[in-house]
Amino acid sequence: MRILYFAWLRSKTGTASEEVAPPAEVTTVAALMQWLAARHPGFAEAMAAPGVIRAAVNQDYAQPEDPVRPGDEIAFFPPVTGG
Amino acid sequence: MRILYFAWLRSKTGTASEEVAPPAEVTTVAALMQWLAARHPGFAEAMAAPGVIRAAVNQDYAQPEDPVRPGDEIAFFPPVTGG
Amino acid sequence: MIRVQEAPFDVCAELAALSAGRTDIGAVASFVGLVRDRAGDQAIRAMTLEHYPGMTERKLAEIEAEACGRWPLQASLIVHRYGRMLPGEPIVLVATAAQHRRAALEACAFLIDWLKTQAPFWKLEESGATSRWVEARDADERAADRWRR
Amino acid sequence: MIRVQEAPFDVCAELAALSAGRTDIGAVASFVGLVRDRAGDQAIRAMTLEHYPGMTERKLAEIEAEACGRWPLQASLIVHRYGRMLPGEPIVLVATAAQHRRAALEACAFLIDWLKTQAPFWKLEESGATSRWVEARDADERAADRWRR
Numbered sequence: 049m050r051i052l053y054f055a056w057l058r059s060k061t062g063t064a065s066e067e068v069a070p071p072a073e074v075t076t077v078a079a080l081m082q083w084l085a086a087r088h089p090g091f092a093e094a095m096a097a098p099g100v101i102r103a104a105v106n107q108d109y110a111q112p113e114d115p116v117r118p119g120d121e122i123a124f125f126p127p128v129t130g131g
Numbered sequence: 132m133r134i135l136y137f138a139w140l141r142s143k144t145g146t147a148s149e150e151v152a153p154p155a156e157v158t159t160v161a162a163l164m165q166w167l168a169a170r171h172p173g174f175a176e177a178m179a180a181p182g183v184i185r186a187a188v189n190q191d192y193a194q195p196e197d198p199v200r201p202g203d204e205i206a207f208f209p210p211v212t213g214g
Numbered sequence: 215m216i217r218v219q220e221a222p223f224d225v226c227a228e229l230a231a232l233s234a235g236r237t238d239i240g241a242v243a244s245f246v247g248l249v250r251d252r253a254g255d256q257a258i259r260a261m262t263l264e265h266y267p268g269m270t271e272r273k274l275a276e277i278e279a280e281a282c283g284r285w286p287l288q289a290s291l292i293v294h295r296y297g298r299m300l301p302g303e304p305i306v307l308v309a310t311a312a313q314h315r316r317a318a319l320e321a322c323a324f325l326i327d328w329l330k331t332q333a334p335f336w337k338l339e340e341s342g343a344t345s346r347w348v349e350a351r352d353a354d355e356r357a358a359d360r361w362r363r
Numbered sequence: 364m365i366r367v368q369e370a371p372f373d374v375c376a377e378l379a380a381l382s383a384g385r386t387d388i389g390a391v392a393s394f395v396g397l398v399r400d401r402a403g404d405q406a407i408r409a410m411t412l413e414h415y416p417g418m419t420e421r422k423l424a425e426i427e428a429e430a431c432g433r434w435p436l437q438a439s440l441i442v443h444r445y446g447r448m449l450p451g452e453p454i455v456l457v458a459t460a461a462q463h464r465r466a467a468l469e470a471c472a473f474l475i476d477w478l479k480t481q482a483p484f485w486k487l488e489e490s491g492a493t494s495r496w497v498e499a500r501d502a503d504e505r506a507a508d509r510w511r512r
Binding site (some may be wrong): 135137138139187190191206208209210211212213214 | 247263264265266268269272294305306326329330331332333334335336337338347348349350351354
Binding site for chain 4 (some may be wrong): 225227229233235236237238239240241242243244248249250252301302315316319322323326353
């Protein structure tokens, strides 16, 4: 699984991207976030404020209950501010 | 009083503008239209279709009951179609 | 600023001038109306816009002032042509500049909607060998109604 | 058409290309978002836009397709920059062309409102010696809500 972090979330995790292999029971976005929180205290901190972290699975917006699979590209970022 | 006609109303009256001196009892837009209708059969014809002729007195939109006075510039035209 | 002119205008140059040298503008919205080569099933050869000199300038200035009163605009522009034009030529340009997009977008839509029913212009379409005065559209009245207070 | 690029773009040239050589277009609406020199009481020195390469293009294409499905557009364009920009520089251009103005104006407003909440861009403002990530605005969510079905 490839994980990407954008904007200020990148400074929280200290990395823009990482390859991870979470255990088999990590099958949803929500479970993946919990697992990543254990690796990155900064990510855990950002998760504490509800609704601040948005997720995309394979470049489509995803909800906490959406599935994640080995080989997926999963991105986490704050609400977008373009335009 | 200076009278102006625009767009297809000009072809109905056969003139783009005329100086007129209606009798003293012609004190409103509506009365002026009646008086002009007697001079121009084409204007009378256009008046027969209600709401088709718009009026402006001194370059501001006017209603039938609005006053007209000697020296005024009064314009008649169909609904506008610019833009 | 408003301008009524017979000569063609350059949309690029007009828009560039609107925000030239300024760094306080966050949003520019614009609308250009062009002569189309068809009206319904008729091929259009040319279009002639008649207007009421004097009243036109007055009404456009009123319309612009109304927009500036309703929205916090940093700049605004209405350029409207009269006379004969060919398909593809711009007839009218309205543009608005503001700090935020909502004001610019709404004021731009207001300006063109309001102008359509308030500015004394009349379109004469040339189709084949005949000319026809364009009729006012109910849709234009309804569009203007959205902005009535 | 959509384009995501680091280089500045020329609003004039982009708009001219949209309707070049065509005589069937009656209305062109456009919106340009620019870097402002202030945000609240902060003077802004520069702005850096980060984006999610790949997803950005995908989302912009989806947004444009959605607009084309909702309105009868003859042409449409989204150009969005990323990287560092100075006050006064354009960040984004959206433009729409249609036979009639309602479709062009509404689709233009939709494109920029939708893009603001859907396209994965993040703004970093430089103010004095510090940089600050811009927070999402509730007003942007509400503007996008107008277009939800």
